[in-house]
Amino acid sequence: MSGGTPSVRERWNALRTATGPVAPDALDALWADLAPVDASSILGSWRGFVFPTGHPVERVLARSRWHGKRFVSLDDAKPLICRADDGGLRSDTAAGRGEASLWNIEFRGEVTATMVYDGMPVFDHFKRVDDTTLLGVMNGKAAAVSAGGHLLYFGLERE
Incomplete structure (x- = not known):
């Protein structure tokens, strides 16, 4: 920490470990300070979690036992890897209305890795916290993703 200003990593850690509601404004500010990431650099399996902002999609993901995302290739992305009843992992194509693909798309004035849902x-836009950590934000038609004017923020940690 220099001059009393928390680093991006310190801010991430504070938001990641918060037990109560997280202010969407704090996540917006962190997003603005992170570097964009190229879609081809995030291939692989990622464990996910949602920042507790009160967004209604948080409850949907909890009910589905969301585990994370898997980016097999740019044309084969699995947005909803969920825990099955037997404990294994499965791609929930019903809840996700199919699967997805990865693109580099402009969001908030920057081109960054973006997962485009098929159905x-x-x-889902991504920015890099570090080589094994991404901040994600769900965006789209307002009725599909916005809650009280704020978007769903989530984190991904490489498995």
Whole structure:
């Protein structure tokens, strides 16, 4: 920490370990300070978690036992890897209305890795916290993703 200003990593850690509601404004500010990431650099399996902002999709993901995302290739992305009843992992194509693909798309004035859902007007944009950690934000048609004017923020940690 220099001059009393927390680093990006310190801010991430504070938000990641918060037990109560996280202010969407704090996540917006962190997003603005992170570097964009190229879609081809995030291939692989990622464990996910949602920042507790009160967004209604948080409850949907909890009910589905969301585990994370898997990016097999740019044309083969699995947005909803969920825990099955037997404890194994499965791609929940019903809840996700199909699967997805990865693109580099402009969001908030920067081109960054973006997962485009096949069956919904939804985009998950990603920025790099470090080589094994991403901040994601769900964007799309307002009715599909917005809650009280704020978007769903989530984190991904490389498995």
